[in-house]
Amino acid sequence: MGDILGIERLNFRYPESPKNAVSDFELSIPEGEIAVLAGPSGCGKSTLLRTVNGLIPHMYGGEYSGDVIVAGSSVKGSSMRDLAQTVGFLFQNPENQIFMFTVERDIAFGLENLGVPREEMRARVDEALRLLRIGDLAQRAPHELSDGQKQRVALAGVLAMRPKLVILDEPTSLLDPKTASELVALVARLREELGTTFVVVEHRLDLLVGVADRLVVMDGGRKVLEGAPRDVLFGDDAEAHGVAIPAVTRVQKALTESKGGRAVAGRLLTPSELASAVEGRQG
Numbered sequence: 392m393g394d395i396l397g398i399e400r401l402n403f404r405y406p407e408s409p410k411n412a413v414s415d416f417e418l419s420i421p422e423g424e425i426a427v428l429a430g431p432s433g434c435g436k437s438t439l440l441r442t443v444n445g446l447i448p449h450m451y452g453g454e455y456s457g458d459v460i461v462a463g464s465s466v467k468g469s470s471m472r473d474l475a476q477t478v479g480f481l482f483q484n485p486e487n488q489i490f491m492f493t494v495e496r497d498i499a500f501g502l503e504n505l506g507v508p509r510e511e512m513r514a515r516v517d518e519a520l521r522l523l524r525i526g527d528l529a530q531r532a533p534h535e536l537s538d539g540q541k542q543r544v545a546l547a548g549v550l551a552m553r554p555k556l557v558i559l560d561e562p563t564s565l566l567d568p569k570t571a572s573e574l575v576a577l578v579a580r581l582r583e584e585l586g587t588t589f590v591v592v593e594h595r596l597d598l599l600v601g602v603a604d605r606l607v608v609m610d611g612g613r614k615v616l617e618g619a620p621r622d623v624l625f626g627d628d629a630e631a632h633g634v635a636i637p638a639v640t641r642v643q644k645a646l647t648e649s650k651g652g653r654a655v656a657g658r659l660l661t662p663s664e665l666a667s668a669v670e671g672r673q674g
């Protein structure tokens with residue numbers, strides 16, 4: 392499969408800002424991947440996502456050069472209406488994305504705007520309710536739901552548009568640990584079932600290393616590291632760029648550095664990998 396997203400020599404500077412928020416950025420994401428974007432606060436992650444969903448350059452002023460290609464079309468040459476059907480976008484705060492009086496109507500909102508015929512709309516809303524396992528919420532009022540439920544409703548509204556690419560900006564920041572790991576499991580399931588590509592800005596790498604194919608680290612508007620999460624997180628530079636090293640990886644590094652030769656072999660990222668490694672050694 393080809394690349395769903397290509398970023399080519401991209402530079403962007405907000406109006407009246409002295410420096411670029413995104414500099415000389417290059418990135419290619421093949422269809423069906425889950426890619427994680429990390430880096431310190433203010434390094435340009437949200438800005439980069441805006442260049443993918445078209446808010447930049449269509450809604451923001453500023454200085455823009457280079458190109459962003461989504462599903463074969465240049466973002467700067469596409470209308471927001473066309474982009475809305477290819478790129479799904481979940482804001483950090485789902486409140487900003489919930490408009491209607493019932494969950495069902497809310498999920499249908501984007502489709503109504505596109506003038507999708509009633510029957511097809513019904514089918515797509517039902518599918519989204521099923522995928523997110525929120526059929527029981529269909530008639531509820533969105534404003535009376537929990538943050539985790541709202542997050543699912545907002546994501547259902549995104550998925551009902553059947554985007555090839557979904558970008559999520561810190562989707563777990565409002566969620567408790569259990570709901571956050573459920574959201575990550577959901578992302579993995581949607582990738583399996585629908586082949587959707589995901590680009591996720593996330594600080595809590597512990598949550599995502601088990602499902603991510605690629606980890607991209609930004610610093611100061613530039614891409615500073617990129618690779619399989621294991622390669623990036625076991626490299627020498629990840630900590631220097633402020634990346635949160637997963638707990639299991641830190642435990643393993645500590646074991647390796649402690650005396651007595653009790654190191655666990657391999658390069659471990661997840662609790663289940665650590666469990667297998669320890670069982671293997673004892674058995």
Ligand SMILES: Nc1ncnc2c1ncn2[C@@H]1O[C@H](COP(=O)(O)OP(=O)(O)OP(=O)(O)O)[C@@H](O)[C@H]1O
Nearest residue numbers: 405406408412430431432433434435436437438439
């Ligand atoms: N609307 C805006 N107008 C002007 N400057 C902005 C705007 N939004 C962001 N910036 C600046 O662009 C730079 C990158 O900001 P951005 O929000 O993309 O960072 P981020 O990596 O998403 O940070 P965080 O992790 O805190 O969300 C920062 O210097 C920020 O101050």
Ligand SMILES: [Mg+2]
Nearest residue numbers: 436437438560
């Ligand atoms: Mg941000």
